[in-house]
Amino acid sequence: MHHEGHFARLRRAAVSAGLVFACLGLGGLAAPAAAQSPAPAVEAKLDNATCLTCHDGKKGKLEVPTPAGKPRALHVVDPQKFQAGVHARMECVACHTDIKDNAEKGNVHARDPAQPLAKVDCASCHQDLWDQTVKRGRTEERPRLGVVARNIEAYRKSFHARPNADDKTKPNASCSNCHDTHSFNVPAKNTPEYTQFRLGISANCGTCHTDQLETYQQSVHGQENAKKMLADAAVCSDCHTAHAVAGTSSDPFKLTVTAQCGECHTKQFETYKDTFHGKVSTLGYAYTAKCFDCHGSHDIVRVDNPESKAHPDNRLETCRSCHNPKKGLPDVSKGFASFQPHADAGDFNRYPQVWAAWQLMSGLLIGTFGFFWLHTILWFYREWKERKARGGGHQHVRIDEVPAQLHGKQYQRFTATWRVAHLLFALSLMVLTLTGMPLFYPDVPWAPAIMKFFGGPQVTGVIHRTAAVIFAGIFFWHLFYMLFRIGRQWKTFEIFGPNSMVPNLKDLEDIIGMFRWFFGKGPRPTFDRWTYWEKFDYWAPFWGVTIIGVSGLVMWLPSFFGSFLPGWIFNVASIFHGEEAFLAVVFLFTVHFFNNHFRPDKFPVDVVMFTGSVPLEEFKKEHALEYQRLVASGELERHLVDAPSPTRLRLSKLLGFTLIAIGLTLLTLVGIGFFFGG
Template sequence: MARQLSLPALLCGLVLAAVLSFGAATADAQEREIRCGMCHKDVQFDSTAHADVACKDCHTNVTSPRHKAEDLADLSGDAMCAQCHTMAPRAVGRSVHADQVGCMDCHGDAHSMLKNDDLTSPMSPVGQVQVCGDCHRGQEGGGDLINAFVESVHGRGLLRSGLTASPTCSTCHGGHMVFPVEHERSPTSFKNSPEMCGDCHQYIYDEWLNVSAHGAAWQAGDTSTATCIDCHESHSIKDPTVGLDRLHMADECGDCHGDLYNTYRGGFHGKATDLGLVTSATCSDCHTPHSTLGQDDPRSSIHPDNLQAMCGECHGDVTMAFASFNPHINPNSPDDNFYVFIIAMAMHALVIGVFGFFGIHAILWLQRGIVGHMRGEFLGHHSPSNTYVRRFKKRDISMHKLIIVTFLLLAATGLPLKFAHAPWAHTLMAWFGGVENTMFLHRVAAIGTFGYFVWHLVVLIRRLAAGEKGLFWGPNSMTPQLKDGKDIVAMFKYFLYMGPRPAGDRWTYWEKFDYLAVFWGMMIIGGSGLMLWFPNFFTEILPLPGWALNAAYVVHSEEALLATGFIFLFHFFHTHLRPESFPLDPVVFTGSQPIERFKDERPLEYQRMVEEGTLEDHIVPAPTKEQMRSIHFWGFVAVAIGLALAVGIFTALLIY
């Protein structure tokens, strides 16, 4: 009968076997050190992964200490390794590296090979980046992939923060069994990549898989849906919650949702993120990043029942009307909102009409002015004079200076948002210290604009209360009258050499247009700006529907284009750049102009002053040279800024 071994006896046997085995390995190592080391003194083997492996275990073809050097090469490196590591060479042979990469290409020289968990090993997490880069950096696009990984959140965690748990090459692509990226057995394929990422990001993977529309589509085999690497890329993965990296996530969503991406970029949120406002909403802020669902799903963040809570995360306690604002509206499509469409078409027509009329007006005037200058028709305009006629009071000069400063600041801080796609917009934003500073300055300029508007209304009311006549009718009034219509016709005849220039009075028709445009602008651009500044007030107190905010955005944007374009092109031309005035008309700064020019441009007003005996009351001393130098300097600065912004508008419209 066979004897059964007791547990103590069995344990003693195992310990004895281990001791004998270790003793044999030690003996082999000693033999190697004594026999092989006599010749191969340069081989340092004790600190490697194979410290307990005898020389003859690898060099099985060497049978005598007196071997020839070529005997060592009879056995290839891979075959040598395969004697112990039987599975690894077979795996490599079925991988993308078959017949291309040997064991020592990755693991290093056999005599200095280290264990993978040794931080100095070529196959350590850090070492893999260099080893894989040695080959893949030389391939087409390879350098970009390796460099992208180094700068990614994974690469920074591994190489800069020393987090060895961060993913490295083999984490995603496998060790020995590396397949092409889209191979069905590759961890990086469409079928397998979510699970691969889920190995580390388990909670996010579960949320994406079980809640989001993308995860449901992936499980159903829809190859057009988005997986982890579609949104986060593969090698250049950034932290989507930090700084500018989160703002670029919209570009990833736009790869699939092109129409929605375009409308997002056309709205405030998209333009603000394009300019670097990190607090502005991007796709994941509204739609959630990993539990994205359709609008009809009650669990969706954009379901009507959840909109107030979603919008309130950024905007506080918002009304339902505010939450119904459509961030993806296309104002040029009647299908999105018919009211907004009508308003947008009306604004487009206004911009085209004004630019069209005054564009033709300016071109014809320019050619007629050049001819008149060559004929010597404006000699009196540029000749020195000691007699000046006062046209504006000090109050008017101060008010116009305030208008210049606030308007230029409004344009310089508002146009970059309208044309956020243009490179110069980013430059301007940087000059102002970023989007938030720019928005602050824009609102300061808006307050100044409302200030001078109220100031002017108070002046008008006081003049009316004092019994001043002619404020609303007559030659001194800014109200358009029948003569203005006749002057327009006569002016075009003058442009076409069909008649004399119409006799001017206190105000010309283009000056009245400039003046009344301020009133129009304050109602349109000022009112729409206040709606965008205080949306909760206008949707709760008034209350207005959410689409009114969409309409306000369209109106504010188009009116800003109309106002800036008109001032910088046509107002500047009418006032400063036409041959009669070029290069600058200082009258609005001095408050007066030479009597020769006054008689030529405004003969009706001059004649009326003579007949009423009031001309002498308006005669003032000529400005000093110091005053004129200061006026020309600041005047040229203002005109230069305006013209530079005008160039920016045209380049943004025509090029970008």
């Protein structure tokens, strides 16, 4: 047998070395034998050619006898594959450090059979090489080694690196379990070799994960991989990664694998991120449904396959795996289960209702902002121009036309009841914005921070709905109050009169007149008790509360509404709720703030909504028609009050500035989300 010839060669080498050593006479040139130290043993270093005399894989299955006389299989290496691999220039003994060319103990590797084999530590070796490369400043010359170093770091944190449950001395998987270290090589992408490499990954993983491999082979991914030989079909490492393998029950894995699905299913992933499930996942929380919850994982099949969990016949059961009372969620109905989790608002043919909702809201936003921002810009320019012409400062108001006994008096525009209602309205809306916009723009940096501050999506949702109830409560209280007052005065109340908030022809004339004034084509209109922009601010919540409130209620109670409404209602509700909220927030913190605080004649803050009153001179200028009517009727003094005290005025300004600062901060966050969000 060839291993006996190897023993003979080793013995001849040892004898020859001894003769040469003896002939040199080095043992007795200077000192007596008793004074000499024993010469250290000389161990020859094995080269790869010598190793291959026994371990050449081309020779087929090889066995050698153990000291006990039993056959032992030799690990064999394909020389050609080894030469083509990344380790071709390395010596075998560089890794197998316990292998010595010494036969004195009757073992070709001179290893005590009672001692365990030395462990080949791939990670430490590569890490040491990379550390040396970094130290020498040669990282650009060895980019692949840098990739290996990053893979090592990922592996050491992975599930595979943890101690095996059955044998704590071993990890769950080591480098050599996945890589054939003697022939390892990652071929260049887009080559036939790389295709074969990709196609073999799942089978490699399946040497340990046999059950998962069997299930995977029956899936759509496995069929495309094995039967169609498609290299771009998903394999284990696409979902689990190659080195950062985590436990599948961990939150990081659930979030990562969802993003991994999106690497191939890009369009579906984008539409998924538009749903509540996707937004919560984007914020970094793993408790909502992910791709694998609805489609399966190793057993995934096409949606039109009757076996698919996402098939229309199976969706209700799939939804109920999460939406059930045992998990703290109400049961669901067929209507709920027909919700479209991948609805594309740009696809009219497949999702006409969603398309129509998106077009309607887009038109509403463009029309509203287009008109009022133009109105704002022109108004600012006109007031700035007039202010510059008069040398700066607020417009001078002549007080000589006001009776002397009324100087210093103020006209009360809002009672304490309306001021409190306005304040609660403002605060609840700001809370709604702060708690709702992180879900609207979940992929901007501030969104996860705010969500974490409030305690996560579930707690934030409770706060959001509480603020919504307060907001709606104030609105309906006001509605009932106004109906009650109008009902008491139904004989004398003029629905289109000067005291009514209902728009009339005078408002249309004022709008036209304002634009003529903007362009210097006429004087500024004179206004009555309510201006057209004040009426718009008043009526906007009627639309907003209806759209935002109803859509929010539908999403708050999906099980109830899903019992008698089709699933696309939830898709439409999501669009209406988010886009109308965006419209309200941006309008209030731009147009409303400008009309009341930022236009040159009001800047920096108008405190009338906090004090309730306005200087009589200013009232005469801003609402000349009402002033004239009250003077003519002799009712003016009945509406006059003393000016607020300096302390009250300072507190009102502080409150005003605080609310303005909060509003502008929220506007900034929304702006960041709009321009930089996904």
